[in-house]
Amino acid sequence: MTLDETSKTAGISLDPATCPVRQVLDGVSDKWSILVMAALHVTPRRFSELRRDIPDVSQKVLTQTLRKLERNGLVDRKVTPTAPPRVDYSLQPLGQSLFARFSPLAAWAIENRAEIDAARSAYDARS
Amino acid sequence: MTLDETSKTAGISLDPATCPVRQVLDGVSDKWSILVMAALHVTPRRFSELRRDIPDVSQKVLTQTLRKLERNGLVDRKVTPTAPPRVDYSLQPLGQSLFARFSPLAAWAIENRAEIDAARSAYDARS
DNA sequence: TCCATATGGTTTCCAAAAGATACTTAACAC
DNA sequence: GTGTTAAGTATCTTTTGGAAACCATATGGA
Numbered sequence: 139m140t141l142d143e144t145s146k147t148a149g150i151s152l153d154p155a156t157c158p159v160r161q162v163l164d165g166v167s168d169k170w171s172i173l174v175m176a177a178l179h180v181t182p183r184r185f186s187e188l189r190r191d192i193p194d195v196s197q198k199v200l201t202q203t204l205r206k207l208e209r210n211g212l213v214d215r216k217v218t219p220t221a222p223p224r225v226d227y228s229l230q231p232l233g234q235s236l237f238a239r240f241s242p243l244a245a246w247a248i249e250n251r252a253e254i255d256a257a258r259s260a261y262d263a264r265s
Numbered sequence: 266m267t268l269d270e271t272s273k274t275a276g277i278s279l280d281p282a283t284c285p286v287r288q289v290l291d292g293v294s295d296k297w298s299i300l301v302m303a304a305l306h307v308t309p310r311r312f313s314e315l316r317r318d319i320p321d322v323s324q325k326v327l328t329q330t331l332r333k334l335e336r337n338g339l340v341d342r343k344v345t346p347t348a349p350p351r352v353d354y355s356l357q358p359l360g361q362s363l364f365a366r367f368s369p370l371a372a373w374a375i376e377n378r379a380e381i382d383a384a385r386s387a388y389d390a391r392s
Numbered sequence: 393t394c395c396a397t398a399t400g401g402t403t404t405c406c407a408a409a410a411g412a413t414a415c416t417t418a419a420c421a422c
Numbered sequence: 423g424t425g426t427t428a429a430g431t432a433t434c435t436t437t438t439g440g441a442a443a444c445c446a447t448a449t450g451g452a
Binding site for chain 4: 168169170194195196198199202220221222223
């Protein structure tokens with residue numbers, strides 16, 4: 139960011155590094171984070187249970203997703219060093235409260251799905 | 266998705282294609298969409314005004330971002346075929362209503378920034 | 393005993409997508 | 423010619439995700 143941190147015409151912060159919405163979304167806007175949170179929101183789960191619930195995610199990416207959620211304090215990871223190892227994941231209070239903020243978004247999506255589809259069809263027809 | 270569309274253990278839809286939150290986020294979770302909507306939320310703007318307001322975005326990517334927002338019915342693009350050409354962008358009602366849904370998210374981010382930072386520091390210290 | 397299977401990963405390789413950078417276009421005003 | 427406006431194009435790099443192999447441990451079955 140080479141220019142001012144605030145817009146001269148409107149006074150809003152337009153630096154991605156200080157945009158609070160972006161900071162939240164960067165933590166969860168990958169392909170699987172929200173689905174993982176949705177699964178854990180219902181009940182805590184083991185790693186292999188998550189894999190069965192979300193069959194399209196690869197082992198590696200599920201691990202990465204969980205690590206990221208854990209690092210941001212949204213998910214708790216508890217290792218029971220038995221053999222074979224047992225790892226339980228659960229939503230932290232912070233994760234619960236964030237996940238709750240997505241309900242209005244989901245409601246909006248369901249309400250406005252038709253309108254979005256119509257806009258897309260109209261746009262595609264124009265070009 | 267090769268297995269069931271619904272989780273057997275919890276009954277939640279875990280197909281990315283049918284997750285309403287994902288459908289919304291896929292439309293706006295790129296690097297610039299939200300900032301563009303924030304700028305247009307304040308007041309309609311011309312292309313070059315947006316470029317000045319968000320100096321880090323390249324011409325090409327700003328064009329792509331605006332096209333995507335327009336296609337989804339969130340942003341209106343009005344061309345005045347003068348010379349040099351004039352193009353005005355504004356938030357459609359659909360875009361206004363979606364943008365409003367991000368306010369709770371922004372509030373959450375500001376409220377919990379400290380806790381997230383603490384979680385990250387703790388995680389990084391452990392490893 | 394040998395083999396398969398489950399667990400929770402890690403590692404390597406690869407493809408697709410996103411974004412950055414630079415160059416080009418085309419109209420007009422000066 | 424130079425500058426301004428709103429793009430389009432071409433190429434490169436970075437990021438992201440997926441596929442498959444590997445590992446260590448332990449259990450269950452033939």
